[in-house]
Amino acid sequence: MSTSQIILQLSPNDHPPFADICAVYKAAGESLGCRVVTIFFSSSIAGEGVSWAEYLNSDDLSRLRPLVRSLEDRVAELDISDPMLAICHRYRTYRALRASAICPGRMVALAHEFGFFKRVQRRVEQKLFAREFLFAGVSPAVQANLGQTVSRPLCLANGIDQAALKQMQLSRDAALVQLGCEPGPFTVGVMGRLIPWKRPQLAVRAIADLAQRIPDVRLLIFGEGELRGELEEMARGLPVEIVGFVPDAKRLMRALDVLLMVSEDREAFGMVALEAMASGVPVLAGQARGPESVLGGVGFYYDKPQPDVIADALQEIHGLYQSGGIDARIQQGIERTTREFSVAAVARRLDDLFFQMG
Numbered sequence: 001m002s003t004s005q006i007i008l009q010l011s012p013n014d015h016p017p018f019a020d021i022c023a024v025y026k027a028a029g030e031s032l033g034c035r036v037v038t039i040f041f042s043s044s045i046a047g048e049g050v051s052w053a054e055y056l057n058s059d060d061l062s063r064l065r066p067l068v069r070s071l072e073d074r075v076a077e078l079d080i081s082d083p084m085l086a087i088c089h090r091y092r093t094y095r096a097l098r099a100s101a102i103c104p105g106r107m108v109a110l111a112h113e114f115g116f117f118k119r120v121q122r123r124v125e126q127k128l129f130a131r132e133f134l135f136a137g138v139s140p141a142v143q144a145n146l147g148q149t150v151s152r153p154l155c156l157a158n159g160i161d162q163a164a165l166k167q168m169q170l171s172r173d174a175a176l177v178q179l180g181c182e183p184g185p186f187t188v189g190v191m192g193r194l195i196p197w198k199r200p201q202l203a204v205r206a207i208a209d210l211a212q213r214i215p216d217v218r219l220l221i222f223g224e225g226e227l228r229g230e231l232e233e234m235a236r237g238l239p240v241e242i243v244g245f246v247p248d249a250k251r252l253m254r255a256l257d258v259l260l261m262v263s264e265d266r267e268a269f270g271m272v273a274l275e276a277m278a279s280g281v282p283v284l285a286g287q288a289r290g291p292e293s294v295l296g297g298v299g300f301y302y303d304k305p306q307p308d309v310i311a312d313a314l315q316e317i318h319g320l321y322q323s324g325g326i327d328a329r330i331q332q333g334i335e336r337t338t339r340e341f342s343v344a345a346v347a348r349r350l351d352d353l354f355f356q357m358g
Contacts (some may be wrong), residue, residue, distance in 0.1 A: 082143030
C-alpha cells in the first residue's frame, strides 16, 4: 500500500477516552480503504497498551527535540513519512508534527478542549504555520473558540464504536451485581474526576433533595480526585455511594437509570454523555455547550445549577419511567448516536472534509 493511502494519527497518550477515540478513527479510516497508523507519544496507562497502536514511550512530552526525533525515527521505521492525512489530537502532537520533517498531504490539528490557542506564544506560532495545518474542534463550541484565532476552523465530533460498546457492556442486573448494588432503586450516576469544576457536590445535594420526594433512589459516583473526602462526608446518611475509579466504567453504564452531568460549562464535548446515549441511558445535563452538541433534542436539561432544580428534572425523568414514556426518548438517543457519532458518521466526515477536497 502506498503512503497516499495511509492516515497517520497522533495522540499524547491512550488515557481515557483517547484510546477509544483513536480506535474509532482507525475503524473509520479503514472503512474508507486506508491504512491507519496510530502513535501514542507516552507509555500506556494500561501497561502493555493497545495492540493496534505504536508507542514512543516518551517520559517527558515537554522536551520537543527528543520527542520529534523519536517520532521521525518511528515513522521512518514504518515507512510512512508522507501519509495522505495526519490527525493530531491535542496541541502537543500538533506541535511535534509541525516541527518534524514528516510531510503529510493534509494535516489537521484537533482541539479536544477550549483554549487551544489561549497562550500568546501559541497564537504567534500559529500565524507562522497557518497555511500548513487545518484546525478542527470536537464540537461547534470548540470550533467557534478556534475561530477567534484561525480562519475557517472545522468541526470533527468524536465518535463511538457501538458494536464494540455493546459487546463489552454488562446487562443491568449483571452491572448491579458487579457494583454490589441491589436492584430496585431509581439509580442516578455521575461519572468523571472528582474535581471542583466537575461539581460533584451539586449532585449529592440534588439527591438529598430528591430522596425527600422519592424514597427509593440512589446516587452512584464513579471517579477519583481531590474532592473524594469531602463527598464521603456529604454522603453520610444519604443514598449515595462513592464507587471510585472503575476501568472502562462504560461497561457498567446500564446499571443507571439516568446519567447526571453537573459540570461547569467547560466540557468541550461530553464523551460520557455519548456513551450513555449509545447505551440507552437518558442523560440530564445543564446548559453546557459540549454535552448539548452531543445530546441535541434527545437529552434532558436543567435550567439552573441548583439542587432543587436538578431534583425537579430528575423527578420528571423518574415519572417518565413510571409511565413508560421514557422508551421513545431512549430510542431516539440510540438513533442519534448511529446517525451523528457512529464509525460510519466519522468516516463520512473524513471523506467529506479531506478526501473529497480539491
